[in-house]
Amino acid sequence: MLPALDDELVRHRIAKRIALDLEDQAVVNLGIGIPTLVSDYLPSDRHIILQTENGVIGAGPIPEKPDLRFIGAGGRPLSLVPGSSIVASDFSFGLIRGGHLDATVLGTLEVDEEGSLANWWIPGKLVPGMGGAMDLVTGAKNVYVATTHLDKKGRPKLVKKCTLPLTGVGVVTTIVTEFCVVRRQGGKMTLCEIAPEVSVEELLANTGMTLSVSPELRTMLGI
Amino acid sequence: MKKTIPRPVISAEKAVSFIRDGMSVMVGGFNYGGIPYTLVDALAESGTKDLYLIANDTAYANDEHPEGIGHGKLVVNGQVRKVTASHVGLNRETGRLFNEGRLDLELVPQGTFVERIRCGGFGLGGFLSPTGVGTIYEEGKQTLEISGKKYILELPLRADVALIRAYKADTWGNLVYIGTNRNFNPLMATAADFVIAEVDEIVEPGELDPDCIVTPGILVDALVLKGDGYYASRT
Numbered sequence: 001m002l003p004a005l006d007d008e009l010v011r012h013r014i015a016k017r018i019a020l021d022l023e024d025q026a027v028v029n030l031g032i033g034i035p036t037l038v039s040d041y042l043p044s045d046r047h048i049i050l051q052t053e054n055g056v057i058g059a060g061p062i063p064e065k066p067d068l069r070f071i072g073a074g075g076r077p078l079s080l081v082p083g084s085s086i087v088a089s090d091f092s093f094g095l096i097r098g099g100h101l102d103a104t105v106l107g108t109l110e111v112d113e114e115g116s117l118a119n120w121w122i123p124g125k126l127v128p129g130m131g132g133a134m135d136l137v138t139g140a141k142n143v144y145v146a147t148t149h150l151d152k153k154g155r156p157k158l159v160k161k162c163t164l165p166l167t168g169v170g171v172v173t174t175i176v177t178e179f180c181v182v183r184r185q186g187g188k189m190t191l192c193e194i195a196p197e198v199s200v201e202e203l204l205a206n207t208g209m210t211l212s213v214s215p216e217l218r219t220m221l222g223i
Numbered sequence: 224m225k226k227t228i229p230r231p232v233i234s235a236e237k238a239v240s241f242i243r244d245g246m247s248v249m250v251g252g253f254n255y256g257g258i259p260y261t262l263v264d265a266l267a268e269s270g271t272k273d274l275y276l277i278a279n280d281t282a283y284a285n286d287e288h289p290e291g292i293g294h295g296k297l298v299v300n301g302q303v304r305k306v307t308a309s310h311v312g313l314n315r316e317t318g319r320l321f322n323e324g325r326l327d328l329e330l331v332p333q334g335t336f337v338e339r340i341r342c343g344g345f346g347l348g349g350f351l352s353p354t355g356v357g358t359i360y361e362e363g364k365q366t367l368e369i370s371g372k373k374y375i376l377e378l379p380l381r382a383d384v385a386l387i388r389a390y391k392a393d394t395w396g397n398l399v400y401i402g403t404n405r406n407f408n409p410l411m412a413t414a415a416d417f418v419i420a421e422v423d424e425i426v427e428p429g430e431l432d433p434d435c436i437v438t439p440g441i442l443v444d445a446l447v448l449k450g451d452g453y454y455a456s457r458t
Contacts, residue, residue: 068457069257070403071402074254086405088400088409089279089406089410090338097334097352127311128311130330130332131332135335139353165360
């Protein structure tokens with residue numbers, strides 16, 4: 001059994017850890033849910049440019065007086081930072097597919113050992129659609145998956161092989177959960193950081209995919 | 224229909240009377256932003272049916288707004304037989320009708336969706352995209368390998384009518400946009416036989432800076448002033 005942590009703590013811990021990974025001058029797209037929170041933790045010593053799929057390059061926080069003509073993913077009102085620009089959807093996705101994004105951060109239903117993820121369709125039930133996710137995981141240089149370690153029924157979301165329809169094949173570079181940071185290194189999913197509440201054995205027992213343990217395994221940053 | 228200068232400024236009701244049962248209709252917008260609300264409200268009122276809706280998403284229908292918001296209303300009203308979109312998760316009726324086999328739904332990655340429209344508007348026979356390769360989305364589509372990388376052949380999208388939202392127009396139909404309302408609107412203006420733009424304001428030719436015009440007026444057939452609905456007046 002993994003320890004039960006407070007939901008909000010979990011969400012913010014994951015977001016904060018991913019924020020610490022982003023490099024100076026990186027162009028980054030944040031998905032909805034936990035990924036959105038990453039913007040609250042951007043390191044102040046780095047200039048990070050947030051891109052939204054609907055066309056903003058240089059998105060800022062929710063303004064005091066929201067203007068509904070300026071929104072981001074999920075319809076969240078945004079401000080424009082000085083130096084920002086706005087383009088139409090063809091150009092926005094040209095940037096995305098064309099490799100002009102350093103990172104995309106998105107949630108998932110499943111992520112597997114080969115770096116494939118599934119987050120757009122539960123056949124017979126939910127049909128949200130892929131939105132921009134398939135383009136983002138195809139085009140961004142780094143694909144961060146921000147997810148709770150287990151689903152609501154207590155099953156690992158880091159699985160051996162995805163069973164749901166895939167969003168992208170072999171595209172995930174980093175997975176961050178409340179208990180660990182997993183990076184794809186040399187084609188292998190590698191446990192690089194672990195939260196202080198769990199042991200490696202406990203973590204592996206609650207993870208569906210096979211993880212290599214990094215010889216440089218360290219305590220999760222940002223806690 | 225032959226274009227005239229100045230472009231006709233007509234009521235939303237008159238504008239949607241050009242849309243007949245069975246037609247394909249593109250509607251601009253992303254989430255609740257940049258939707259031609261006054262036009263789609265009029266289309267929902269008109270009762271025109273059997274429509275093929277081409278829009279990034281199907282806007283909203285939920286507990287708070289069971290009647291739907293924007294073109295979400297068209298789905299709720301049962302006026303739509305087919306949808307091509309990238310995301311329909313905010314309109315519960317779209318998913319329900321699809322799961323019940325009562326709606327033809329084509330889900331397309333958002334970047335592919337807009338590029339297909341661009342192809343439709345710019346005379347291209349299609350394009351090759353890496354998006355979706357290896358997923359269920361690829362099934363049934365032609366693929367090609369270029370320099371050792373696999374691509375999906377994507378085909379153009381066009382419509383009979385496009386309903387778009389811009390900020391200001393001049394009487395020649397030139398359009399500028401504001402904020403993230405721009406989204407799919409400039410692309411849809413290129414890819415339909417009849418293009419109707421809903422705008423905040425119509426100014427004289429020369430008042431819009433030619434360097435800042437996004438959609439040249441030659442693409443626009445008619446103009447409609449935005450109404451005072453909740454979202455029409457706020458977006």
